Amino acid sequence: MCELYSKQDTLALRGKYIGPSCEVFFAADPIKIVRAQRQYMFDEKGVQYLDCINNVAHVGHCHPEVFTAALKQMELLNTNSRFLHDNIVEYAKRLSATLPKKLSVFYFTNSGSEANDLALRLARQFRAHQDVITLDHAYHGHLSSLIDISPYKFRKGKDVKKEFVHVAPTPDIYRGKYREDHSDPASAYADEVRKIIEEAHNNGRKIAAFIAESMQSCGGQIIPPAGYFQKVAEYVHRAGGVFIADEVQVGFGRVGKHFWSFQMHGEDFVPDIVTMGKPMGNGHPMACVVTTKEIAEAFNNAGVEYFNTYGGNPVSCAVGLAVLDIIEKEDLQGNAMKVGNYLIELLNKLKAKHTLIGNIRGIGLFIGIDLVKDHEERTPATAEAQHVIYKMKEKRVLLSVDGPHRNVLKIKPPMCFTEENAKFMVDQLDGTLTAIEEAMQAKTQSVVSENTLCRTKMHKDAHVELLSDSINDPTENPSRKRNGMCTNQHSLLSKRLKT
Numbered sequence: 001m002c003e004l005y006s007k008q009d010t011l012a013l014r015g016k017y018i019g020p021s022c023e024v025f026f027a028a029d030p031i032k033i034v035r036a037q038r039q040y041m042f043d044e045k046g047v048q049y050l051d052c053i054n055n056v057a058h059v060g061h062c063h064p065e066v067f068t069a070a071l072k073q074m075e076l077l078n079t080n081s082r083f084l085h086d087n088i089v090e091y092a093k094r095l096s097a098t099l100p101k102k103l104s105v106f107y108f109t110n111s112g113s114e115a116n117d118l119a120l121r122l123a124r125q126f127r128a129h130q131d132v133i134t135l136d137h138a139y140h141g142h143l144s145s146l147i148d149i150s151p152y153k154f155r156k157g158k159d160v161k162k163e164f165v166h167v168a169p170t171p172d173i174y175r176g177k178y179r180e181d182h183s184d185p186a187s188a189y190a191d192e193v194r195k196i197i198e199e200a201h202n203n204g205r206k207i208a209a210f211i212a213e214s215m216q217s218c219g220g221q222i223i224p225p226a227g228y229f230q231k232v233a234e235y236v237h238r239a240g241g242v243f244i245a246d247e248v249q250v251g252f253g254r255v256g257k258h259f260w261s262f263q264m265h266g267e268d269f270v271p272d273i274v275t276m277g278k279p280m281g282n283g284h285p286m287a288c289v290v291t292t293k294e295i296a297e298a299f300n301n302a303g304v305e306y307f308n309t310y311g312g313n314p315v316s317c318a319v320g321l322a323v324l325d326i327i328e329k330e331d332l333q334g335n336a337m338k339v340g341n342y343l344i345e346l347l348n349k350l351k352a353k354h355t356l357i358g359n360i361r362g363i364g365l366f367i368g369i370d371l372v373k374d375h376e377e378r379t380p381a382t383a384e385a386q387h388v389i390y391k392m393k394e395k396r397v398l399l400s401v402d403g404p405h406r407n408v409l410k411i412k413p414p415m416c417f418t419e420e421n422a423k424f425m426v427d428q429l430d431g432t433l434t435a436i437e438e439a440m441q442a443k444t445q446s447v448v449s450e451n452t453l454c455r456t457k458m459h460k461d462a463h464v465e466l467l468s469d470s471i472n473d474p475t476e477n478p479s480r481k482r483n484g485m486c487t488n489q490h491s492l493l494s495k496r497l498k499t
Contacts, residue, residue, distance in 0.1 A: 003044055007032045025400065026393055036061030039414045039421060041398065049393075050421055053400045055412035058252055058279030059326040066282045069322035070315055078315045081108065082307065087317035094324050095290065098259045100270045105296040107289045108312030112248030112277030113141030115287040116211070118306075119273045120145055122291055123209035123242045126298045131164045131200055133193060133210040133236070135171070137219035137404045140211060140246055149211065152218045152404070164205070166196045170216060171224040174359045174370060175378050186224075190231035197239045207241035209273075214261035217249045220403025221368025221410055223361055229265045242295065245271035248287070252279045253327055253415065256337025256364030264363065282323050286316040332415040340364040343411070343422040350426060354433045356381055365417060368402075369409040380405035384440075388432055395428040 005013065010032060014024075024030045032044045038060040041049045051061070059066065073087070081088055092106040109115045124130055132149050134140070139152035147153050148162050161167065171189040173180045178188040197207055210232055216222035233243045250261040251274075258264050262271055272295060277287035299306070310316070327333060344362060347369060351357040358372030371381035371388070385407045389399045402410045409429075413421070 003034060007044060025398075026390065029390065029393075031393065038063075039417050048396060050397045050425060052411050052413045052417075052425055053398055054414060055249060055254070056278045056283055057414045058254075058282050059323055059330070059332060060414045060416040061283075063282060063322075063326060065326055066284070066319055066322045069318045070284065073315045073318035076314075078313055080307075080309050081312040085314050085317075087314045087321070088312040091312075091317040091320050091324075094321065095288070099274070099290060102270060102292050103274060103290045105291050105293055107291075107306060107308075108316070109277075109287045109289065109308055110285045110310050110316075111141075112246075112275065112287050113143045113146055114308070114311075115248065115275040115277055115289045116140045116244075116246060117143050117145050118289050119211070119244045119275050119291075120149075120209065122273055122289065122295055122299050123244060125302050126242060126295050127206075127208070127240050129206035129208035129240060131166060131205050131207050133166045133168055133196055133207060133241075135169075135212050135216065135219065136167050137170050138212065138216065139218040140213075141248075166200060166207075168193045168196055168210075170219050170222055171228050172220070172222045173225055174361065186227035187231060189225070190228055190235065193232050194235045197235055201239070207236060207239045209242050209244050210236040211244040211246060213246040213248075213250060214265075215250045215255075215363070215366055217366075217410070217412075218402055220370070220405075220408040221361060221366065223363060224265070226265065229262070230269045233269060233271075242272035244273045244275065246275050248275055248277040249412070250366055251276045252323070253333035254279070254336055254364050254366050254412070256333060256340055259333065261363075261366075280323065281316060281319045284316060284319040286311075286320055327415070330416070335417075336364040336415055339417055339419055339422055340367065342419050343367060343426070346422060346426040350430055350433070353430070354437060356384060356433055356437060362411070365411070365413055365415060367411040369411070370403075371407045371409065380407035382407045384436060385409060387436060388429070391432045391435070392428060395432070397425050397428050 011030070031049070033041045034044050035042050036051070036057070039051050041051050041054075041061065043049070051057070054061070077085075079085075088108065095106065096104055107118055109118060120132065123132075134149040134151065136151050139150045140146045141150070149165055151167055154161070169177045169189060169192050171185070173182070173185050176189075177192075178185040182188055193210065200207060212224075212229075215224070229243075236243055245260075245262045247260055247262065251259070253259050255261050255264055260274070262269065262274070273289060273291045275287070275289050280286050280288065340363065343365075344360060344367060347357075347360045347367070351360050355375070356371050357369060358375055358378055359368075359370035361368050361370070370378075371385045373379040373381045373384075380403075382405050385401045388409060389401055392399050399409050399411070402408050411425075
């Protein structure tokens with residue numbers, strides 16, 4: 001392996017030169033990755049890790065066909081899209097074939113954040129409305145315009161929600177406002193959006209857009225209930241707004257059955273604007289916005305030219321075309337469905353075995369494991385989730401956590417992930433959860449034992465105190481030390497688990 005610096009030197013230099021808010025995975029014990037291939041990553045010592053979280057390397061890390069396509073085009077030409085070139089129109093044509101007919105006009109950018117920012121501009125220009133409805137716990141990018149509509153990034157007690165931003169409840173039927181036992185959670189959640197629109201109108205405001213990931217990622221791998229998006233789109237359109245589907249994390253066949261995640265909501269649902277990014281270039285920086293001719297014309301009529309120096313350049317489009325070819329040639333969409341179904345089946349068996357698993361949810365290779373401390377209250381097992389990912393790392397499996405409580409294990413691997421990989425990951429998770437639950441049970445038994453001893457001691461002490469009342473300070477509370485001793489034993493539960 002070729003390294004410029006030792007791991008310790010790299011850490012030291014990162015601390016010196018890189019912004020402190022730029023965090024690394026496994027910050028308490030980071031791994032240094034020096035190369036990757038398909039669904040595997042390798043550290044500086046050559047140790048192999050199974051990558052279960054890198055949805056950017058969509059067709060697999062360092063796919064030779066992606067590399068070759070980029071190299072060949074770089075040898076010929078790379079310039080901006082103001083020059084006439086075949087790659088950009090060929091790529092737009094190929095993307096168009098995967099989408100509903102009305103989504104036919106493309107704008108190319110370099111990142112999902114740029115794409116979502118542009119989507120907001122398109123929506124606001126369309127009917128000159130300004131307000132945006134977003135979902136709680138949503139994240140749509142790091143630009144200022146997107147942080148404003150990303151409650152996932154709001155700092156509690158510090159950030160004041162902008163007047164033009166309206167936050168609707170996340171359509172989470174596991175731990176949200178309306179759960180799986182509700183007769184019609186889709187309508188109930190959509191009705192919350194309708195109420196927001198009515199209140200905004202009563203305050204003299206106008207809705208430009210509703211924006212949502214087709215499946216919420218940072219919010220905890222949330223799959224909206226069937227019919228929710230259709231009802232929301234109806235209310236938003238009636239208010240003169242547009243529906244923006246953010247496919248930056250979940251597009252390009254990840255759900256298996258469909259190429260785009262919004263398509264799983266039915267043929268009668270078509271967004272007005274779709275944004276895409278991350279997996280689009282398999283790690284090469286490229287992204288896109290696609291919309292209708294009507295919205296594109298309104299944007300053009302504003303009289304301001306849209307130009308993006310690198311968006312849609314010949315190399316990026318060559319890479320994008322290679323990714324589309326690989327998805328089709330290697331049937332990665334079919335693989336996502338087959339392996340995803342198998343993985344969910346294994347995880348549901350694991351759920352029946354482990355009390356820490358509260359909920360398994362997902363479609364294709366987009367899966368969340370919601371860890372809980374108890375099933376009835378669904379109390380998030382935040383510390384336990386963090387412990388799991390570090391223990392899995394020790395077992396050479398890379399997982400991450402997300403959700404507002406940081407208790408959801410997220411699984412979004414490269415699309416070449418196999419059934420063997422799924423079985424290996426679940427086996428390692430089984431062992432990890434078993435060890436954690438045994439440690440928790442042992443600590444609980446220890447606390448119960450200590451409490452029993454504590455109560456016995458209290459009973460004996462009571463007799464002594466009765467006999468010595470005349471010599472004790474009458475203002476002293478003799479129970480304080482006893483209660484404190486018992487409380488100290490309970491504090492054992494809050495210490496980090498050792499497994």
